[in-house]
Amino acid sequence: MGAxxxxxxxxxxxxxxxxxxxxxxxxxxxRPLFSSGPCPKRPGWSFEAVAEIAWLGxxxxxxxxxxxxxxxxxxxxxxxxxxxxxRIGIVPxxxxxxxxxxxxxxxxxxxxxxxxxxxxxxGWVEDVVQQLKLSDCRIISAEYGNLPNLDVVDPKSxxxxxxxxxxxxxxxxNLDWISSDQEGLVFCDATSAVFSHEVVWxxxxxxxxxxxxxxxxxxxxxxxxxxxxxxHRLENYTPDRPLPKIFRLTKNGRFLNDIFLGNTxxxxxxxxxxxxxxxxxxxxxxxxxxxxIKRTRQNFELLQSxxxxxxxxxxxxxxxxQRSNSSVCLKFVEEKFxxxxxxxxxxxxxxxxxxxEREGAAFDxxxxxxxxxxxxxxxxxxxxxxxIRRLLPWLKWAYVTxxxxxxxxx
Numbered sequence: 001m002g003a004x005x006x007x008x009x010x011x012x013x014x015x016x017x018x019x020x021x022x023x024x025x026x027x028x029x030x031r032p033l034f035s036s037g038p039c040p041k042r043p044g045w046s047f048e049a050v051a052e053i054a055w056l057g058x059x060x061x062x063x064x065x066x067x068x069x070x071x072x073x074x075x076x077x078x079x080x081x082x083x084x085x086x087r088i089g090i091v092p093x094x095x096x097x098x099x100x101x102x103x104x105x106x107x108x109x110x111x112x113x114x115x116x117x118x119x120x121x122x123g124w125v126e127d128v129v130q131q132l133k134l135s136d137c138r139i140i141s142a143e144y145g146n147l148p149n150l151d152v153v154d155p156k157s158x159x160x161x162x163x164x165x166x167x168x169x170x171x172x173x174n175l176d177w178i179s180s181d182q183e184g185l186v187f188c189d190a191t192s193a194v195f196s197h198e199v200v201w202x203x204x205x206x207x208x209x210x211x212x213x214x215x216x217x218x219x220x221x222x223x224x225x226x227x228x229x230x231x232h233r234l235e236n237y238t239p240d241r242p243l244p245k246i247f248r249l250t251k252n253g254r255f256l257n258d259i260f261l262g263n264t265x266x267x268x269x270x271x272x273x274x275x276x277x278x279x280x281x282x283x284x285x286x287x288x289x290x291x292x293i294k295r296t297r298q299n300f301e302l303l304q305s306x307x308x309x310x311x312x313x314x315x316x317x318x319x320x321x322q323r324s325n326s327s328v329c330l331k332f333v334e335e336k337f338x339x340x341x342x343x344x345x346x347x348x349x350x351x352x353x354x355x356x357e358r359e360g361a362a363f364d365x366x367x368x369x370x371x372x373x374x375x376x377x378x379x380x381x382x383x384x385x386x387x388i389r390r391l392l393p394w395l396k397w398a399y400v401t402x403x404x405x406x407x408x409x410x
Contacts, residue, residue, distance in 0.1 A: 022401070025394050028360055029387035035364035036166055036192070036327045036378045038212040038219055042282045043384055045216070054274035061263075065270055069262040072273055075280045076223065079288045080194060083201050087226045087260040090268060092246050095191035098208035098222030101247040102187055103127060103160070106206070106230065109237045110184055112137040113153045115161035118144060118168035119370035120189060124160050132241070144168045144372055145316045155179035159186045163193035166213075167368035169329030169376065173321040175203040185230055195283065195292040195381060196326040205230040211272065214292065214326060215279040216382035218272040231255050283381070292381035299379035299388050300325035306392045312337075312399060316374060329367060331374040332399075345373040352402045361394035 033040040055065040073088045082088060091098050107128060114125045114137055122141070128134050138157070142148035147170055153159055159178065164171040171193065178186055185205040193199070195214035199207065205227040211217025226234075234250050246265050249256055259265055283292055304323070307313055307330065316329040332338075332348075340348065349366060353375075356362040367374040375395075379388065 022397070024359075025361075025390075025397055027390045028394075029362070029390040031384065031387055032356075032360055032362050032391070033364070034362055034378045034383065034391070036213075036368075036376050037210075039214065039216050039378050039380055040382045041216045042279055042382045044282075045278070050271070050275045050278050053277065055270045058270065060268055060270060060273075065273075066262045068270070068277060069264065069268065069273055072276050072280065073260070073262060075277070075284065079280060079283055080199060081201070081289070082225060083227075085228050086201065087231065087257070089224045089226075089260040090262075090264050090273075091222045091224045091259070092220070092264075092266055094212065094219055094222045095189060095208050095210040096222070097246065098210070098224040099124065099187070099189050099206075100127065101249065102206045102208065102224065102230075104132065104241070104243055104247050105239065105249050106185060106187075106233050106237065107132060107158060107160075108134055108239050108241075109233065110136075111154065111157040112184075113140055113157045113159045114138065115140045115148060115150065115153065115159065117142040117147055117170055118162065118165035119368060120166060121160075121162040122370075124162075124189070128160070145170060145318050147172065147319075147322055150177035153177060154184075155181060156183045158184035160189075161187070162189040164190070164196065164324050164326060166192040166324075166327040167329070167371045167376075168316060169324045169327055170317045170322050171197075171324045175200045178203045185233055192324070192326050192380075195289060196296045196324075197293065198289065201227075211276045211279065214296075214380045214382075215276065215283070216380070217276045217279050218269070221268060221272055221276070226260075279382075286381075295381040295383075295385070296325050296379060298385050299383050300328060302385055302388050303328055303377060303379055303392070306395075310396065313375075313395075316372065326378065326380045328377045328379050329371065329374060330377065331372060336403075342373070348402060348406055349373045349375070351405065352398050355398050355402060356394060359394070359398075361398070362391055 031040060055068060058065050077088055112134060114128055116122045116125050125139055128137055140148045140152060187206040188204045190207050191209040191213045194209045207225040209223050211221055212219040235253060235255050307315055312334045313330055314333045315323055316331045317323040353366040365375050365377050367376045
């Protein structure tokens, strides 16, 4: 076979690939919902089924409603394998409220190491430094796509970190960097990590998450899990700052245990409580955390395998063991995209996701506003693998189509 013939053959193959990528895919995802929060509902979810078990129009203090709140707490403990001496409560304002009330109510008695590598972790940094105005704190940070050096955390300090960076797609691969003899409290924002990873409870003292993430529940309610050491801090340390009612976890120096027995601080939505119970029962039916982790990994591996085969897109997380398996963040890496200024990059990404939304192929996959311009695809357990599989050719088609429509890419 002559060199000229080989050259023509390669050219023809490349032409065919380009032409195939221009063809609009035939199959759409049945549920093109890939938002990283609120996340897709569980497969088979229906409003009617939730409404049937919801105590609508009833006081959350009534026996039936309170029993249901307790059922959510107890089933959460059972599925997540939370130790018996840890307390679990439903609190206002989603994961943010749960984490904020922990920071405001417990920080200040010892130095704090603030570990951050994406917007939510950086938000906690701002709260501690700018709002609480704690002077004895250290910021341990990294740019989007990387983890900071976790080996430098001080076991004598309190530690605040986000297990899975929802806006960067970077997670801590394990908790080995937390000392077994940790003297300070460990505060973990785990909202995109629970049900996607096994939680090592003896390394954590304050764990928060929300129903709207990995459970596919509704927003506005947070889950707060406290270790005995955290409860001891609450009862033996009084911060020198005013605390609003929804942040108070003690009264007259005593831990408000009633909150963790179903007597919520304020009125919860009983429709949301019923929806959370519906989700937990589904999780239980597929094998609990082992089942949700398996589904999440399958979705992630399907997406990452496709990414590895395409030279125009990459995972934002640089190292494979640090890549989130739930909130997968992607970036465009072709030179013609990299050469654009930041405004043009944002415009390109917006055109790209708008195109997918108009076709009904994918909703809400644009990267977070604070993250580098790119994509974010939720791969949590409530997403079906077949929908990820159907999404992939649309991602390629939308890229080729958007490139053709943008003058910068001519």
